[in-house]
Amino acid sequence: MLAIQWFPGHMAKARKQVQEKIKQVDLILEVVDARTPESSRNPMLDEIIGEKPRMVILNKQDLADPALTREWVQYYQDQGFAAIAIDAQHAKRLQQIPQLATKLMAEKIARKKARGIRNPMIKAMCIGIPNVGKSTVLNRLVHRNIAVTGNKPGVTKNQQWLKASDNFQLLDTPGILWPKFASQKIGMRLAFTGAIADAVFQEDVVGLYGLTYFMAHYPDALKKAYHLTDADLQAAPHDLLVKLTKTQGFGEEFNRMAERLIFDARQGKLGRFTLEKPGEIDADTE
Ligand SMILES: Nc1nc2c(ncn2[C@@H]2O[C@H](COP(=O)(O)OP(=O)(O)O)[C@@H](O)[C@H]2O)c(=O)[nH]1
Ligand SMILES: [Mg+2]
Numbered sequence: 001m002l003a004i005q006w007f008p009g010h011m012a013k014a015r016k017q018v019q020e021k022i023k024q025v026d027l028i029l030e031v032v033d034a035r036t037p038e039s040s041r042n043p044m045l046d047e048i049i050g051e052k053p054r055m056v057i058l059n060k061q062d063l064a065d066p067a068l069t070r071e072w073v074q075y076y077q078d079q080g081f082a083a084i085a086i087d088a089q090h091a092k093r094l095q096q097i098p099q100l101a102t103k104l105m106a107e108k109i110a111r112k113k114a115r116g117i118r119n120p121m122i123k124a125m126c127i128g129i130p131n132v133g134k135s136t137v138l139n140r141l142v143h144r145n146i147a148v149t150g151n152k153p154g155v156t157k158n159q160q161w162l163k164a165s166d167n168f169q170l171l172d173t174p175g176i177l178w179p180k181f182a183s184q185k186i187g188m189r190l191a192f193t194g195a196i197a198d199a200v201f202q203e204d205v206v207g208l209y210g211l212t213y214f215m216a217h218y219p220d221a222l223k224k225a226y227h228l229t230d231a232d233l234q235a236a237p238h239d240l241l242v243k244l245t246k247t248q249g250f251g252e253e254f255n256r257m258a259e260r261l262i263f264d265a266r267q268g269k270l271g272r273f274t275l276e277k278p279g280e281i282d283a284d285t286e
Contacts, residue, residue: 011178018175019048021125025171026108027101028054031128031137034064034085035193035274037072039186040132042177053104055082057097059133062087065274075278088136097141098168109167122168123161127175131195134174146172189275194266207258210265212237213275221271225264
């Protein structure tokens with residue numbers, strides 16, 4: 001499935017590029033989407049970065065379910081990673097990244113100081129799948145608009161180190177890796193949040209996935225956004241989609257209602273949500 005964006009050749013090239021860059025850094029900032037922390041991780045990152053210290057940055061915290069974000073941060077910490085939730089778009093909690101990096105690299109810094117280096121630099125780079133906010137994190141950390149955000153391809157230029165603080169430097173281009181294509185469910189989550197191109201799945205399928213998830217986990221958000229009753233939420237998801245299509249003025253064009261639902265969710269009109277929970281991810285590879 002999903003053979004559209006990433007061919008084996010692309011993957012090998014992306015991997016090689018990232019591996020080259022990794023050699024130059026002390027610390028990896030793995031940026032993930034807080035709404036889909038596991039699905040938005042690259043499946044091969046562990047293997048690619050090996051023993052290098054890593055900080056998992058759950059970005060887009062402003063869009064995610066706060067209670068679940070806390071659970072996810074704890075989950076990654078329990079796995080031995082440094083982890084932090086931020087909102088790069090609105091520059092929330094970003095300064096904790098250099099602080100945490102200094103703590104994480106304390107031993108290495110002490111060793112360098114012992115060798116006579118007065119202000120040892122921590123060199124880091126952002127890595128992640130497309131659209132998780134790598135460029136936004138980078139720009140905010142270095143207080144410059146250096147990385148191209150959104151869907152425009154980056155401009156190739158000589159690589160530079162950018163200063164984020166007195167002892168923290170970042171590589172000017174993030175490492176881009178492919179998303180997890182392990183299961184249909186993971187694909188749905190990535191499509192629903194916009195991490196993978198809308199063309200990959202039919203919107204009615206993705207919309208129905210989202211509606212089903214919200215009916216089960218965030219029914220109040222649906223009630224509020226579309227003026228629904230408790231009885232409406234007892235219906236089968238497909239029947240509710242049919243009803244919404246009518247009441248929202250789309251007649252029988254279910255696709256358009258599905259598209260609207262996806263749009264509303266991405267815009268935050270359905271409130272903050274997270275599509276996966278720690279502890280449930282093992283069941284996701286069916
Ligand atoms: N709401 C919200 N949007 C964000 C955040 N960080 C990035 N974005 C948006 O997500 C989209 C992708 O960001 P970008 O930095 O280009 O992602 P990249 O492909 O990983 O470099 C852009 O529209 C950003 O404005 C965040 O913390 N919160
Ligand atoms: Mg980018």
